[in-house]
Amino acid sequence: MRRRSSVPAGRVTVATGAPVRGILREPLPAGVDWVGCRQLIHRDIRLPLIMHHPLPLNTRSMYDERLVAPMREELTRIGFAERRTPEEVDRAIRETPGTTLVVVNSVCGCSARNARPAVAAALQSVTSKPAHLTTVFAGQDAAATDRARSYFTGYAPSSPSIALLRDGVLVHILERRQIEGRAPQDIAADLVAAFEQHC
Secondary structure, eight states, X not given: OOOOSOOOTTEEEXXXXXXXXXXOSSOOOTTOOOOEEEEEEETTEEEEEEEOTTSOTTSSOSSOHHHHHHHHHHHHTTTOEEOOSHXXXXXXXXXXXXXXXXXXXXXXXXXXXXXXXXXXXXXXXXXXXXXXXXXXXXTTSHHHHHHHHTTSTTOOOOSSEEEEEETTEEEXXXXXXXXXXXOHHHHHXXXXXXXXXXX
């Protein structure tokens, strides 16, 4: 990636010299002279995202909320409650008895875009399902995501990921490596098996 000393908000030129349109939440702060460009894929929509890599990821959102909102809504419209703070995560997991499904949502086009419909399909196809549905958004609500991951004992951070807990204790998890490259129906089948065993 080419380093630049001056980058106007909303536009950056990558190493090829081709202009890439995107959205910066604000002008780059003093002392930060480069940005990274990734592509967000939401279904068939491809949008370039500009990220401030040098900034602490636990103190700010990585993506413009307008781009993330449709991904949040894929889960909230089927009954998931978003947790945006560590305290909300604790109340949803540690302080809530019974089974809780936790989806660590993300912008990943190769994994999360299949994980979300897989979760929806799994919940629609079984009668024994988790009592509570919770989601956090990796890269966007960093502190909440870190707290949710603290309950996934023995597993490295992974996004997206789908975890099933009973009384705050992890009983099943699908990591990114078990989601990426798989069709939604295959991911859903794994979730259905977990629901039938633990719910």
